[in-house]
Amino acid sequence: MNKAWRVGVHGAGGRMGRAVIQALHQHPQLSLSVATDAPGSSLIGTDSGELAGVGRNAVLLTDQLDQAAAQCDVVIDFSRPQGTLLLVEALAASDVALVTGTTGLAAAEQAKLLELAQSRPVVQAANFSVGVNVCVKLTEMAARIMHGMADIEIIEAHHKHKVDAPSGTALRLGQAVCDALDQNLDDVAVKSRDGNIGPRPDGTIGFSTVRGGDIVGEHTVLFAAEGERVEITHKASSRMNFATGAVRAAAWLREQPAGLYDMTHVLGLE
Numbered sequence: 001m002n003k004a005w006r007v008g009v010h011g012a013g014g015r016m017g018r019a020v021i022q023a024l025h026q027h028p029q030l031s032l033s034v035a036t037d038a039p040g041s042s043l044i045g046t047d048s049g050e051l052a053g054v055g056r057n058a059v060l061l062t063d064q065l066d067q068a069a070a071q072c073d074v075v076i077d078f079s080r081p082q083g084t085l086l087l088v089e090a091l092a093a094s095d096v097a098l099v100t101g102t103t104g105l106a107a108a109e110q111a112k113l114l115e116l117a118q119s120r121p122v123v124q125a126a127n128f129s130v131g132v133n134v135c136v137k138l139t140e141m142a143a144r145i146m147h148g149m150a151d152i153e154i155i156e157a158h159h160k161h162k163v164d165a166p167s168g169t170a171l172r173l174g175q176a177v178c179d180a181l182d183q184n185l186d187d188v189a190v191k192s193r194d195g196n197i198g199p200r201p202d203g204t205i206g207f208s209t210v211r212g213g214d215i216v217g218e219h220t221v222l223f224a225a226e227g228e229r230v231e232i233t234h235k236a237s238s239r240m241n242f243a244t245g246a247v248r249a250a251a252w253l254r255e256q257p258a259g260l261y262d263m264t265h266v267l268g269l270e
């Protein structure tokens with residue numbers, strides 16, 4: 001890589017946006033060119049480097065998404081589904097690449113992202129940490145071997161500010177089970193239980209959600225069989241794992257043709 005790649009950060013005022021700006025600050029080739037956030041945010045006009053704790057960088061937070069399309073080679077997005085949708089629309093006429101970690105997208109928003117990926121490379125991952133993506137592969141293997149002998153449950157825990165449930169990572173781990181077993185996740189997922197629900201139906205995948213305090217992110221895939229159980233667990237204790245993973249994906253994208261990629265592609269786990 002011989003020229004600095006200009007990177008935009010969308011959702012720059014949030015927990016992940018600030019962590020990504022920190023990760024970019026340490027990167028030898030990628031540099032922050034634009035920092036965007038929601039219209040009406042009290043942080044618009046703030047110096048993004050100061051906000052992220054890396055010192056003034058003269059990149060002020062803006063709600064003008066046309067700047068992302070004009071002044072970036074790639075945008076890293078950790079915002080909200082509506083923010084991702086507006087970004088996708090703003091980038092459509094450009095050839096700017098996209099890395100997005102926003103979770104909780106509805107089917108229509110997901111379809112727009114897929115459309116964008118027909119004209120430039122896009123990495124979308126519910127979790128950019130290396131460890132979680134290793135867990136995705138371990139889950140596929142365990143599902144292939146233990147299906148039929150074990151009940152599969154996915155338990156996740158996050159901080160009290162998180163707005164979507166189950167987490168994107170929990171759903172990705174459920175998808176890993178379904179990929180291994182050639183199933184449709186919507187057909188087998190059980191996302192809530194309450195009252196006199198009867199015995200557990202065979203072949204379902206249960207999801208349990210914990211929310212509290214400052215938990216960064218914890219996921220367990222439980223394979224509960226007769227007389228034994230396997231638990232595949234990941235615990236994040238810092239958001240920098242996600243941020244450095246997203247920056248790694250942005251650098252990787254530079255060499256890729258148009259298409260929709262996952263963090264397992266970036267890590268060569270496919």
Ligand SMILES: NC(=O)C1=CN([C@@H]2O[C@H](COP(=O)(O)OP(=O)(O)OC[C@H]3O[C@@H](n4cnc5c(N)ncnc54)[C@H](O)[C@@H]3O)[C@@H](O)[C@H]2O)C=CC1
Binds near residue numbers: 082102126128
């Ligand atoms: N894929 C991964 O590895 C990870 C994904 N996430 C996901 O990233 C997203 C953000 O998480 P946090 O940073 O913790 O949330 P946060 O609430 O701290 O930050 C979200 C930011 O997005 C901004 N925003 C909201 N609506 C917007 C809009 N319409 N346009 C532009 N900006 C908008 C907010 O003002 C805020 O600055 C969530 O969906 C979360 O689940 C979080 C951590 C890791």
Ligand SMILES: O=C(O)C1=N[C@H](C(=O)O)C[C@H](O)C1
Binds near residue numbers: 162
């Ligand atoms: O909102 C968060 O914080 C996180 N969200 C992602 C998810 O929904 O899986 C990833 C990580 O666990 C943190």
